[in-house]
Amino acid sequence: MNIIEIRGLKKNYPLGDTIVPALRGVDLEVAEGDFMSIIGPSGSGKTTLLNVIGCIDFATTGSVKVGGHEITSLNDRQITEIRLNKIGFIFQTFNLIPVLNVIENIEFPLLLMKRPAAEARKRADKLIEEVGLKEHAAHRPAELSGGQRQRVAIARALVTNPDIILADEPTANLDSVTGASILELMRRMNEIEKTTFIFSTHDANVLKYARRIVKIKDGLIEKEPALA
Amino acid sequence: MLLIRLSLRNLLRQKRRNIMLGSAMAIGVCILVVANSFSHGISDILFNKIMRYVTGHVAIRFNEKGGVMREIFRDRARAFEAVKGEPVIEDADEAVGMFARAIGNGRSDNIILVGVDTKKTIGKKALREVEESFRLVEGKWKDVESAEIENPVIISAEKAHYLNVKMNDIVRVRFRNMFGQDQAARLTIVGIMKNDNIFMQPVVFLELPREKELLGYRPYETASLSLKIKDPQKNAAALADRIHARLKPGIAAIYASAAGRDGRKPVVLLGFKSDEESKKRISGILKLSSGSFEKAFRKDGVIIPVPLARSLGVNVGDKVAIRYDRKFEKTPKEASLQVSAVCGSGDYPAQDVVLLNDSGFYDLYYDDLPAGPGPGAKAYAADATWSALAAPEWVLLKRTYNTDDYKKKYQEIARNKWKGTTIDVSTMYETASDILKLESVLNIITISAVLILFFIILLGVVNTLRMTIKERTREIGTVRAIGMQRRDVRDMFLLETFFLTLFSSFTGLIMGFISMRLLSLITFHPVDNPLGMLLVNGHLYFLPTFTGIAGSMLLIMGIAVVTAWFPARRAANLSPAQALGHFT
Numbered sequence: 001m002n003i004i005e006i007r008g009l010k011k012n013y014p015l016g017d018t019i020v021p022a023l024r025g026v027d028l029e030v031a032e033g034d035f036m037s038i039i040g041p042s043g044s045g046k047t048t049l050l051n052v053i054g055c056i057d058f059a060t061t062g063s064v065k066v067g068g069h070e071i072t073s074l075n076d077r078q079i080t081e082i083r084l085n086k087i088g089f090i091f092q093t094f095n096l097i098p099v100l101n102v103i104e105n106i107e108f109p110l111l112l113m114k115r116p117a118a119e120a121r122k123r124a125d126k127l128i129e130e131v132g133l134k135e136h137a138a139h140r141p142a143e144l145s146g147g148q149r150q151r152v153a154i155a156r157a158l159v160t161n162p163d164i165i166l167a168d169e170p171t172a173n174l175d176s177v178t179g180a181s182i183l184e185l186m187r188r189m190n191e192i193e194k195t196t197f198i199f200s201t202h203d204a205n206v207l208k209y210a211r212r213i214v215k216i217k218d219g220l221i222e223k224e225p226a227l228a
Numbered sequence: 229m230l231l232i233r234l235s236l237r238n239l240l241r242q243k244r245r246n247i248m249l250g251s252a253m254a255i256g257v258c259i260l261v262v263a264n265s266f267s268h269g270i271s272d273i274l275f276n277k278i279m280r281y282v283t284g285h286v287a288i289r290f291n292e293k294g295g296v297m298r299e300i301f302r303d304r305a306r307a308f309e310a311v312k313g314e315p316v317i318e319d320a321d322e323a324v325g326m327f328a329r330a331i332g333n334g335r336s337d338n339i340i341l342v343g344v345d346t347k348k349t350i351g352k353k354a355l356r357e358v359e360e361s362f363r364l365v366e367g368k369w370k371d372v373e374s375a376e377i378e379n380p381v382i383i384s385a386e387k388a389h390y391l392n393v394k395m396n397d398i399v400r401v402r403f404r405n406m407f408g409q410d411q412a413a414r415l416t417i418v419g420i421m422k423n424d425n426i427f428m429q430p431v432v433f434l435e436l437p438r439e440k441e442l443l444g445y446r447p448y449e450t451a452s453l454s455l456k457i458k459d460p461q462k463n464a465a466a467l468a469d470r471i472h473a474r475l476k477p478g479i480a481a482i483y484a485s486a487a488g489r490d491g492r493k494p495v496v497l498l499g500f501k502s503d504e505e506s507k508k509r510i511s512g513i514l515k516l517s518s519g520s521f522e523k524a525f526r527k528d529g530v531i532i533p534v535p536l537a538r539s540l541g542v543n544v545g546d547k548v549a550i551r552y553d554r555k556f557e558k559t560p561k562e563a564s565l566q567v568s569a570v571c572g573s574g575d576y577p578a579q580d581v582v583l584l585n586d587s588g589f590y591d592l593y594y595d596d597l598p599a600g601p602g603p604g605a606k607a608y609a610a611d612a613t614w615s616a617l618a619a620p621e622w623v624l625l626k627r628t629y630n631t632d633d634y635k636k637k638y639q640e641i642a643r644n645k646w647k648g649t650t651i652d653v654s655t656m657y658e659t660a661s662d663i664l665k666l667e668s669v670l671n672i673i674t675i676s677a678v679l680i681l682f683f684i685i686l687l688g689v690v691n692t693l694r695m696t697i698k699e700r701t702r703e704i705g706t707v708r709a710i711g712m713q714r715r716d717v718r719d720m721f722l723l724e725t726f727f728l729t730l731f732s733s734f735t736g737l738i739m740g741f742i743s744m745r746l747l748s749l750i751t752f753h754p755v756d757n758p759l760g761m762l763l764v765n766g767h768l769y770f771l772p773t774f775t776g777i778a779g780s781m782l783l784i785m786g787i788a789v790v791t792a793w794f795p796a797r798r799a800a801n802l803s804p805a806q807a808l809g810h811f812t
Contacts (some may be wrong), residue, residue, distance in 0.1 A: 056705075056708070056803075056804040056805045056808065057803070057804075057805035080708070080711055080713050080714070083708075083709060083710070083711045084710065084711020084712075085711070089709050089710065091706070091808070093702075095703075095705075095709075095808070096706075097234075097703065097706065097707070098241075098703075099237035099240075099241060100234075100237070108230075108710065109710050111230045112230070112710065117229075156710070160711075
């Protein structure tokens, strides 16, 4: 069953008086529980595609269905609800909230969902253990290494049990060993939590972790390359 | 809770910036609280430390025959009856004061001689209050009631210095008594008070009965009444209304006997109103059998009905001897009236009634208040026509509720020729609502000045918030991407501003109280300086009020939150994708 269905997706950005096409007619289907990588050179439209799937950017034309919802017809409040309940984000630069400690960062989305504090803390405790940061629970993000921060980001993305986790270049700011461990973790989480993972990368070394690879170039999806 | 936690933690992120902004806000609040307390203090001084002693919270003023200085009511017991049974009244005093020219040792100056009721005022609590308000540097308050000393008085140090007099010296005074006669008296200084309040410097205190005697009052007469009440701001107007309702006058009647050539008959003397409209009505309803309205309407005009004229054996031009019992004297009053007209028919009040022009009537009536109708005798009851035409016991002036109306009322009093006694019931808030206006003006000036200061501070708030939003754009993008609604992002920034203003306001409030305490420790010596009116015992006086402080804080928090609304909304409306792509 497809959790994402994209048809004829175009996304243009205005740049002064000119229009820059970022996506030029993307058709894509992603099955539930997939572990998929989007690859392509810089400026190919990877981030734009992830942003549109993640409902933080909007299609100029085309149809985008996420978890059965046609997101192009929803208002901001409904789209925000989808982001909160259905999607988890892992950012290249981690994007943790600096004034909250590790455990608070992880439970943050659950508190936005108005879940009881005790329940949120219980779920965050489970995840912090799974990502191996239990002893760092009270630390602020500034006190963690890059790899540790990304583990927190993964736990935060998983905490709401989302249908999809989107990771934009999750290993770009990490050394190769840490990057590999992060991808291992994501893969493990994919297996444990059965969550759909879509991550973008231009690093050929990380492709071995993907079960499906989608190549994008100049705003269009090319033929899917064979898995290594 | 999540938003509050985030807001409070974010507030601590930029400590130096927020401390500087918060300090500026705190200074603004401090100025506002101090200024507000100061202006309220001025009102309190004027109302509760000056007006309270000059007019009382509620004043009942009696003016006989329109005489501004003739503040007299002939029935003291009845005046006090009107204020009886009012639990809000703490004290009811006769307000007796007069201007006089004092001659000291080689110098003379004007003084205000004020009567103090030592029997009542010098209770323990009252004495303490008096001593706090008027500090004696020499002598004792008790000495003003000394019977061995000739007119013992307490004088202000400034006035004593100017008149070149000291303790036990004699000050001679010239003054005009209540009836316009020039009088002189000797006062003995038994106390010298130190008074930093410039308004109280010309005041010389004399025992009330002595003051009344000098002015020409008889023991059963009273001057205007000054009432001190509980919670005057709340109770004064309602109490004045109640007293006013109780003072509604009846018809003034003298139950007398009249003697003519043929004998003596019981009669009722009534005054008829002699204004043009009343005279026109009277000449329309009465048919004279002899005499004329022209003569009857003169000040000494007297009209009697035909049956009474016959039984007394008198006619126009004849004298009638009148005798009646007086209310406060043992011997009867005797007077002679000359008949001006005899009424043959028409709507005459009653066959035993003698009508007198109200001017002449009141001379008789007020000089010696008559006793009632006597045992077994019926009181005169007027019909509707004569209720309107007969002279009342007094004229009760309408109530007013602000200074403008009060001034108009007194302009009208000055224009009219009053024959009877006017009674006016007023509160100090209407006699001096200008003081409240002054407080409002001072507050407006303060708020305007502080608003300018706050405008500058709020520019800082906006600027800080814009800077904060710029610095935290990626963070806004993150929380929006995670699923925070726009409204929550906006509220998070508003809460930050609210908490910053709240903490600053409380700091400002504490600073304000400390400043007031320090300022009130400074001693001023304002001899002959109008600034003296702003002082209490040589110190600045502040009166902070809950409403003033809460209002100031709410105003500042309101302004800050409203100002923060626009940048906060801008932050909330940021596109998550653009915000995430933002680099600082």
